[in-house]
Amino acid sequence: KQEVTQIPAALSVPEGENLVLNCSFTDSAIYNLQWFRQDPGKGLTSLLLIQSSQREQTSGRLNASLDKSSGRSTLYIAASQPGDSATYLCAVGIQGAQKLVFGQGTRLTINP
Amino acid sequence: ETGVTQSPTHLIKTRGQQVTLRCSSQSGHNTVSWYQQALGQGPQFIFQYYREEENGRGNFPPRFSGLQFPNYSSELNVNALELDDSALYLCASTGAPGTPFYEQYFGPGTRLTVT
Numbered sequence: 001k002q003e004v005t006q007i008p009a010a011l012s013v014p015e016g017e018n019l020v021l022n023c024s025f026t027d028s029a030i031y032n033l034q035w036f037r038q039d040p041g042k043g044l045t046s047l048l049l050i051q052s053s054q055r056e057q058t059s060g061r062l063n064a065s066l067d068k069s070s071g072r073s074t075l076y077i078a079a080s081q082p083g084d085s086a087t088y089l090c091a092v093g094i095q096g097a098q099k100l101v102f103g104q105g106t107r108l109t110i111n112p
Numbered sequence: 113e114t115g116v117t118q119s120p121t122h123l124i125k126t127r128g129q130q131v132t133l134r135c136s137s138q139s140g141h142n143t144v145s146w147y148q149q150a151l152g153q154g155p156q157f158i159f160q161y162y163r164e165e166e167n168g169r170g171n172f173p174p175r176f177s178g179l180q181f182p183n184y185s186s187e188l189n190v191n192a193l194e195l196d197d198s199a200l201y202l203c204a205s206t207g208a209p210g211t212p213f214y215e216q217y218f219g220p221g222t223r224l225t226v227t
Contacts, residue, residue, distance in 0.1 A: 004154070032214060043118075043202055044155070044218040089154055093214060098145075098168045100204075100216060102154030 002027045002094055006103035014111050015082060021075040021106045023090035028068045031093040034100065035064050035075050038087045047088075048075070080110045116205050116219035124225045125193050133188040133222045135203030143167070144186040145216065146178060147202040155202055161186055190224075198226045 003026045013019055023033075032051050036044040048057045048064040050073070056065040063076040073090055087107045091100040117136045125131050137144050143162045147155035157170035161180035175191040184205070190197055200223050204216040 034215065036218070041200075041223070043116075043220040044204075046215055046217060049215045091154075095168060098143075098160050098162075099157045099170065100145075100147075100155070101157070104152075104154045 002030075002092060002101045004090060004092055004101050004103040006088075006090060006106050008106060009104065010107040010109075012109040012111060013080060015080060017080050018076070018078050019080055019108075021077070021088050021090075021108070023073040023075070023103055025071045025073075025092050025101075027094075028071055029094070030068065031095075033064075033066050033073050034091050034093065035062075035073075036089045036091065038089060038105070040087075044089065077108075082110045082112050084108060085110050116203055116217055118201075118203050118219040118222050120222060121220070122223045122225075124227065127193055127195060127226055129193050130189065130191045131193060131224060133190075133201050133203075133224070135186045135188070135205075135219060137184045137186070137203075137205035138217050141205035141207055141217070142184050143206050144180055144184065145204045145206075146186070146188045147204065148172075148197075149200040149202060149221070150196075151199070158188070193226045195226050198224060200224075 034049045035047040050066045061078040087105040089105045091102040119134045145160040146158040149155040159169040160167045164180045177189045180186045200221045202221045203219045206216045
């Protein structure tokens, strides 16, 4: 059974810092990995999608890496801003990517 | 391009009642998935519909059922509501399963409270 873990559960940093969020999964047989952002009480906003054959993806200040062999992904946020405060969720696509298995998320707070 | 929409936004029901939640998929998408997100948890996969047929189901009892219509919109029905069904219900749409870039786009969710 695929399990996804995100550490830390919560993170608070001052504005301007670069930071890394971690995601690990137990079964390397994944179709893809997706990082999402969720604001309180809201839906999920897709940030980055990494196919199983890829090593990383970049979008603006965000960079996500994937190491299938070790069952790990990281989300790197450069020059953090207060508007980056949200919960970040990673999810792995399994069963032909018809199903996403989510971690519990990292609640990120950027302090001005 | 229209994003994923869900209705209603909030809903309060009594234990034992039935509820129907609705989702309109993003333009051009023919696959819809439903997820349940309890407070402080990650979303849990309920089921997926592709071309009006169920195409995979998570570990949810049969009182959770769904439909997909010819225009690819979808409904989630929950019978005999229990207090633990209180959650944010999220709908996601995507292109056909197995397409190279199988990115799922989520709607804003429906907050269901069961009292």
